[in-house]
Amino acid sequence: MSKPTITVIVPVYKAMATLDRCVESIVSQQTEEPIACILVDDGSPDDSGKMCDVWAARDPRVTVIHQEDRGVSGARNAGLAAAGSEYIVFLDSDDALRPGALQAALDAQRRAPHSLVCWQYTTEEADTAPVTSAAESRPQTGLARLWLDCLLAMPWNKLYRTEYAQQVPFDTQYTLGEDLQFVLDYIALLGSREPAFTYTILTAPLTFYDCSRGGTLSTRYHADYCKIWPEHFAKLNKACCNARCPQEDMRPLHRAELTVYAEGVADILRRDPAKRAAVRRDKAIAALRSPWLHALLERMRIERCYSAYYLPCRWRSVRLIFTLAEAKRTGSPMFGKLDWAGYYLLGGRLRRD
Structure with missing residues (x-):
C-alpha cells in the first residue's frame, strides 16, 4: 500500500x-x-x-x-x-x-x-x-x-x-x-x-x-474544574493577545470565559460530593477568590464589558451565581430578569455586545 x-x-x-x-x-x-x-x-x-x-x-x-x-x-x-x-x-x-x-x-x-x-x-x-x-x-x-x-x-x-x-x-x-x-x-x-x-x-x-x-457540566463532576479552566483561558487569552485580536472579539470572549467559570462554581454547589452544604459553599467561595477571576473581572471593567455573572462574581455571591446558572440551565425567565437587573444596577453603562 x-x-x-x-x-x-x-x-x-x-x-x-x-x-x-x-x-x-x-x-x-x-x-x-x-x-x-x-x-x-x-x-x-x-x-x-x-x-x-x-x-x-x-x-x-x-x-x-x-x-x-x-x-x-x-x-x-x-x-x-x-x-x-x-x-x-x-x-x-x-x-x-x-x-x-x-x-x-x-x-x-x-x-x-x-x-x-x-x-x-x-x-x-x-x-x-x-x-x-x-x-x-x-x-x-x-x-x-x-x-x-x-x-x-x-x-x-x-x-x-x-x-x-x-x-x-x-x-x-x-x-x-x-x-x-x-x-x-x-x-x-x-x-x-x-x-x-x-x-x-x-x-x-x-x-x-x-x-x-452531553457537555462537560452535564456528564460528570470535575473537582478541579475551577482550577483547570483558568489555566486554559490564560493560555487562550495570551494567544489572542499575540494574534492582536480586536476588542470587539475580546469582549465576548471574556464574557464567555466568565460564564464557563461561574457555571463551574455553581456546579460545585450542585454536585460536589461533600455531604454538608456548608462545605460545598466554602469550596465555591474559595473558587471565587481566584486571582485569575479577579484579573478577568478587572479586564472586563476596563473594557466596560457586561455579563449577567459580573456582579455576582464581584460580590462573591454563590447564591446569586447558582440561581442564575440554574435559571439558564432550565430555561427559566428568571435568568433574563436577573441579567437586566444587574445591567441597570451598573447604570446601563457597560457593553452587552
Whole structure:
C-alpha cells in the first residue's frame, strides 16, 4: 500500500455501539489520494478492541494499536507517533465523517497551502447539507472569533500537518479541556514556522458530532474544574493577545470565559460530593477568590464589558451565581430578569455586545 496522504486517528474506549459507524465513515471516503486509519484501543474492557481487529483484517488501510488505558490524550498521542502521512485528522469513536469530507479538506488545503484548514460540524446524523470545499479565509487576528464560533476548542475539525502535530503531543496531565491546549500549541508552532499563515474555514459541515453524550457540566463532576479552566483561558487569552485580536472579539470572549467559570462554581454547589452544604459553599467561595477571576473581572471593567455573572462574581455571591446558572440551565425567565437587573444596577453603562 502506498504512503497515505491523510491518516485518521480514532481513540477507542467502550465504543461498541458506535465504532462500526465511525470506521465505516472513514474507509468509505472517496479520495484522490490514499488514506489510512489508526484505531487506538485504549484498554477497552469490552469487545471494542476485538472489533478494531476485525476492521484491520477486513481493510489493509486500517491498523490497530492496543495499549493499557492511558486516557483519550494518551490514545491520540499513540496514534500521532505511529502516523506516517502528510496530514492527520482526529475523529472520536462515537462521531463520523460525512461522505466527501477528507477530499473537501484536502482540496481546501491545496488551494491555501499556508493555512490551517478547519470546518463546521453537524449534530444531525442524516444532515443533507452538501459537502464541498467552499471556504472563507480568516486572518490570524480571528483567533478569538474561532472560539466564539465554536471552531477552536475541539481537535477533530481540523487538518493538521503531521510533522508539526507530532511535535506538540496532547498533555496527558489534563482530563478536561486538553483539546484546547493541543490546538493552541499547534497554532503557536504553525505560526513560528509559517508566520503568514491564515485560517481556512470550510462552510460545509464535514463531521457528524454525536452530542447525545452531553457537555462537560452535564456528564460528570470535575473537582478541579475551577482550577483547570483558568489555566486554559490564560493560555487562550495570551494567544489572542499575540494574534492582536480586536476588542470587539475580546469582549465576548471574556464574557464567555466568565460564564464557563461561574457555571463551574455553581456546579460545585450542585454536585460536589461533600455531604454538608456548608462545605460545598466554602469550596465555591474559595473558587471565587481566584486571582485569575479577579484579573478577568478587572479586564472586563476596563473594557466596560457586561455579563449577567459580573456582579455576582464581584460580590462573591454563590447564591446569586447558582440561581442564575440554574435559571439558564432550565430555561427559566428568571435568568433574563436577573441579567437586566444587574445591567441597570451598573447604570446601563457597560457593553452587552
